[in-house]
Amino acid sequence: MRKYELPALSQLHTFEAVSRRLSFTSAADELCLTQSAVSRQIISLETALGWKLFTRKHRAIELTPEGRQLYDAVTRGLDEIGRCVSELRAAVEMPQITVAASVAFSYYWLMPRLERFSERRPEIDLRVLATDQKVDLTRQDADVAVLYGDGNWDGVVVRRLFAERVYPVCSPGYLASHPELQRPRDLLDQTLLHLDGGGNIWGDVNWQVWLARQGVTGQPVRRGIRLNSYPMVLQAAEAGRGVALGWSYITDEMLETNRLVCPFQFPLETRFSYYVGASVDKAAHPMIADFIQWILEECG
Template sequence: MSQLHSFEAVARRMSFTAAADELCLTQSAVSRQIRALEEDLGRALFLRKHRAIELTQEGRDLFEAVTRGLDEIALAVNGLRRASDTPQITVATSVAFSYYCLMPRLERFADRYPEIDLRILATDQLVDLGKDDADVAVLFGDGNWPGVEARRLFGERVYPVCSAGYLQNHPELRRPSDLLDQTLLHLDGGGTIWGAVDWHAWLVQQGVTGQPVRRGIRLNSYPMVLQGAEAGRGVALGWSYITDAMLASGQLVCLFDTPLVTSCSYYIGASSARAADPAVAAFLQWMVEECDGME
């Protein structure tokens, strides 16, 4: 093998001197290895000229074979190294989903799959799963994304929420139209990446067409919106997959049992190519199981 390794270096560099430098050997040592290889094969591999060398036909045949062999060995070694590496996947979600829905569950994923290294990318910008932005993403829509394997998690249900103290201080809040005279907390920024439900859409769905009397409070982060609601600063729209648990714990109360239910849903997805990866497939299945029963 050492003779073949030296032969490959000389044939590739077309120089005994350059090959010796690459292999950290003396030129004479490389020459002896090549001579021993030629004697063993009974064939000349190089035409030695005054200031240059050339491969013989036998030398070219052997060089092609050795190159293919070394390439295959390198591929096999790299594959074994990758297999021994800790699998890592990047999961892209909205800021709200990562904060309220994903983070509280990650310990269970780590207990079940301690060998998988998760990287969470919290962003309210669109993520292209066809590129290297992320391996997995939480998506919102009808479930049809070309080239993406998507699994439904739950639907979209939106209703107004506030703190118990705020409701106690505003006993006049009895009908959806009464919200026009309340401080409404708005989510600004992020476009309609997760849907188009805002206060205007919810009020229209309830048959309320008037304009709010008071100035609302606009925030560019949904966790801040819910913190404002918990602090009694106003009324917010609650997405059920986040706020159902906050209602159960008493952090917030639901004002009206008339949610807006859209035709779209939340999905967990990965590109068709990445979905076949064992680590990605495990995360997709785990997320479906975690969200089972949520609507």
């Protein structure tokens, strides 16, 4: 006699997908099955159990009280199985951390420092996810992320890295050939380099905002250059194509090495900052906690 008198696991898996989506069609798409195959599995499950799991309505379905009770139990069971499988995989596979950050942060700040982390934790396989779109750590898009905002994200533990400070930058050659560039208003007669469509990681700071905060009104006289990648914006600035906005955590070091110069000291400091964070579930993991501590030390 079997210890557990249970329906087939495949039927319970299908039932969970239909119950969660309340749609045979959506569940079929998720499971890579036909709608008729999903329907047959549900009918077979209902027959085996002896009660209805769904109330069929015109173009809609609802869980019956028995269906709701079974759904809650199946969800708990599958969640527990999923956690166990993940833990077992982690135990036998090479430890890996997926770090999400903006393209610019990844390229200019993170990549030059990764060798130091590899020396610190050579057993960890680090995967960098460079994206200028928002990352949802609670949905496990990544293990760790560099986030921009006010420091409040539900279900995420964060540590502050640095404030947002933005100022104009250009190449030394560009500044030498434009001696008239001495104050913010003079930028209206310069070629401005714009980050256009660079994602939502950058907040609201652009040339229009920066100039307005300096009390500059009016429109630029010259046509600007629009680029959809911040590394491209800085490359254009280094090549003497115009004046860009520099985010201090990237461009401070470029000023120190004279790759770029700041024509005048009028930084814009916003109320937002950059943070490193992980979900509540992952923040306490020793491997992830050590990576976060390493980033904090690098910022220090």
